[in-house]
Amino acid sequence: GRCEKYELDHRKAPSHIPNLTIEREEKLLSYVKPVEEDFSKSKVIGIPRILQFYEWLPLFATFFQELGYKVILSPPTSKEIIKRGCELTPAEPCFPIKIAIGHLNALLDLGVKNIFLPQITDLPPEHPKLEVGKVCPYVQSVPWISPASFKFSELKVHLITPVLHLGRKGVVLNEEIKNLANLLGESVETAKKAWKLGEEAQRDFHNWLKQRGKEILENFKNQIILVIIGRPYNAFDPGANLGIHYKIRKLGLVGLPVDMLPLEEVKNVSFLEGMYWEYGQRFLLAAHIIKETPNLFPIYFTNFSCGPDSFIEHFFEDLLGEKPFIEIEVDEHSAEAGVVTRLEAFVDSIKNKVKYFEIYKPFEIIRAHPSDHRTVYIPYMCDHAVAFAAAFRACGVNAQVLPEPDEESLELGRKFTSGKECYPTILTTG
Known part of the structure; x- marks a missing residue:
């Protein structure tokens, strides 16, 4: 039948079908060593099960374990964690940020006094031909907005919040590892060695993902x-x-x-x-x-x-x-x-499709080339638009500020957007 009320809950999944999300979860958590229940006298670092840790946990868990820390994870996401996150979040960000606040609260309930919460600004790109991949600003901001929900100093909790550019190698990342070593009170040489082992663990996880995917596709x-x-x-x-x-x-x-x-x-x-x-x-x-x-x-x-x-x-x-x-x-x-x-x-x-779909020609990107006869129009999103236009003109580029949005531009903008975009995007499109 079309309604699953009396059939789906009792329907058994075929035994030959793998649950790859659970396999992925188990592999991800396998890099974290078990910790005894009483960890109060141990060298402990808390890591919440949130955001980038859902992919980069092997790197950080291995790094801290090599430095002698016991890694304490927050409990798995639950209705209670979600509920507490929503209650403690002072604004209305997206769902993952509310969950993140809930997990931080769960670590505090466990009595963890050192919590690792970095600002991860970028990640390695998804393809060797690309340079870098940026991370959502909301995700980056969690270390800085979480104090609005918790009084860490009164709770005597140390929040370790380094800025990390995981998408960059060489000087930038080396300096950030040095900074992290200083924050932790570790020698730079020891931290670099632990980081290298963490990177090996992360490669192992990513290689496992690709190999498992290859097996499934075949x-x-x-x-x-x-x-x-x-x-x-x-x-x-x-x-x-x-x-x-x-x-x-x-x-x-x-x-x-x-x-x-x-x-x-x-x-x-x-x-x-x-x-x-x-x-x-x-x-x-x-x-x-x-x-x-x-x-x-x-x-x-x-x-x-x-x-x-x-x-x-x-x-x-x-x-x-x-x-x-x-x-x-x-x-x-x-x-x-x-x-x-x-x-x-x-x-x-x-x-029910009779045949599979024809290959569709993707959209084409057309480059715009500067021209002396070209005018740059700047949307009036604030008074700064006037200054931007003046800066363009000072550089020899003709620039004008568009009129302020009105009802007509709003109506036009809604015709060419999906409705999910932010309000300024709709106005600018109009």
Whole structure:
């Protein structure tokens, strides 16, 4: 039947279908050594199960363990952690930030006095032809906004908040490792050695992901595979993803995490020009592979109020062409009830296709070349626009400030945007 109320909850997943999200989780956590219950007299560092740690935990866990620390993770994401995060977050950021605050609270409840919470500014790019991948500003800001929720000094909790550019090598990263060593009171040489071992652990994790993905793509090449497109900290956190991985498996299908795809093997990456978001690079490379692989279909897992995704999704959909995908948006109010029905309808729509989709020509990027006869128009987003225009003119480029937005520009902007973009984007488009 179309309603799963009396059948899906009791439907057993086929034994030959792997649960790759759980496999990924187990592999990720395998780099953290077990800790005895009473760790009060030990050299301890707390790491919350949030954000970049859902991919880069092997690096940091190994680093601290090599320095002699016992790594204490916050508990798995739960309804209680989500509830406390929402209560303690003073503003209205996206769902992952609320979860992050909930996990910090959980570490405080465990009695952890040293918490590692770096500002990770960028990550290694998703493809060797790219230079760097930027991280969402909200994610970067967690070390600096969390004191609004907790009085760490009164609680005698030491928050270790280094700035790290994981996407850069050489001088920049070396200086940041030195700074981290100073923050921890460790020698620079010892910290560098521990960091190197951490990088080896991270490579091992990434290599495992790619190898497991290769096995799945080969073993299930004649079956439909649903590729889960999303950031690791929401799409692959079992406590935050509405159990999507279990639901896919109960439908008798494989749910493949996006980071198991061979993204680095894409030959022509011209469609990534200007894509500075690291996860945007990942999603668009995945779209390219999915478009050209008949048995792959995407589930785009995102959060309400996700600024980067409101833009990335346009490019993602364009790259897919006529190939269908399903988008699942979640926040603290989302319920699991309707997800299965939507998934079933999506799978039915795929199976009912007479033939697979033709390869779609992606959008083309056309470069604009400066010209003496060209005028630069600057949207009036604030009074600074006047200063920007003056700066352009001082450099010999004709520039004018557009009129302030009005009802007409708002109406026009809404015709050419999806409604998920921020309000200034809609006004500027109009």
